[in-house]
Amino acid sequence: MTNFDPEKQCAFLCRARCCRYITTRIVAPRKHADFDEIRWFLAHRGVKIFISQRKWYLQVQTPCEHLNENNYCNIWPNHFDVCKDYDPKDCEFTGNGDWDIEAEWTSTAEFDAWREAKRNKPKTPRKKQANNRDG
Numbered sequence: 685m686t687n688f689d690p691e692k693q694c695a696f697l698c699r700a701r702c703c704r705y706i707t708t709r710i711v712a713p714r715k716h717a718d719f720d721e722i723r724w725f726l727a728h729r730g731v732k733i734f735i736s737q738r739k740w741y742l743q744v745q746t747p748c749e750h751l752n753e754n755n756y757c758n759i760w761p762n763h764f765d766v767c768k769d770y771d772p773k774d775c776e777f778t779g780n781g782d783w784d785i786e787a788e789w790t791s792t793a794e795f796d797a798w799r800e801a802k803r804n805k806p807k808t809p810r811k812k813q814a815n816n817r818d819g
């Protein structure tokens with residue numbers, strides 16, 4: 685097994701991709717106003733909305749102000765807890781930390797098309813409930 689070198693991996697191979705965006709959980713939309721708010725989020729450049737394991741997230745591409753031009757953190761080791769918790773051995777670069785993404789959109793048009801397709805999808809008929817139960 686080769687020696688794992690996080691410095692080389694983060695700064696040189698990956699070029700610090702996890703320092704270039706923020707992601708936060710959002711409430712799954714239910715009503716018109718919720719969907720319209722997501723449409724508004726997506727009208728902004730660098731914004732992505734996605735669903736992972738039935739949870740909704742907002743992601744904004746924007747580099748951290750503490751990331752320097754050599755892809756090092758200027759405030760290490762006093763960086764944020766969320767940064768410390770992200771394990772370079774199990775992250776998006778190594779592939780192990782990939783989000784299990786069910787759907788994602790980067791524009792209002794993509795989101796509208798997805799909603800339209802959902803609306804037009806034929807409904808699967810519900811199973812009739814048995815009148816009599818065994819046992």
Ligand code: SF4
Nearest residue numbers: 694698700702775777
């Ligand atoms: S933790 Fe992973 S995603 Fe983040 S900079 Fe290092 S290799 Fe890249």
Ligand code: SF4
Nearest residue numbers: 703748750751757767
């Ligand atoms: S504080 Fe440092 S480790 Fe955390 S995102 Fe910013 S540059 Fe990256």
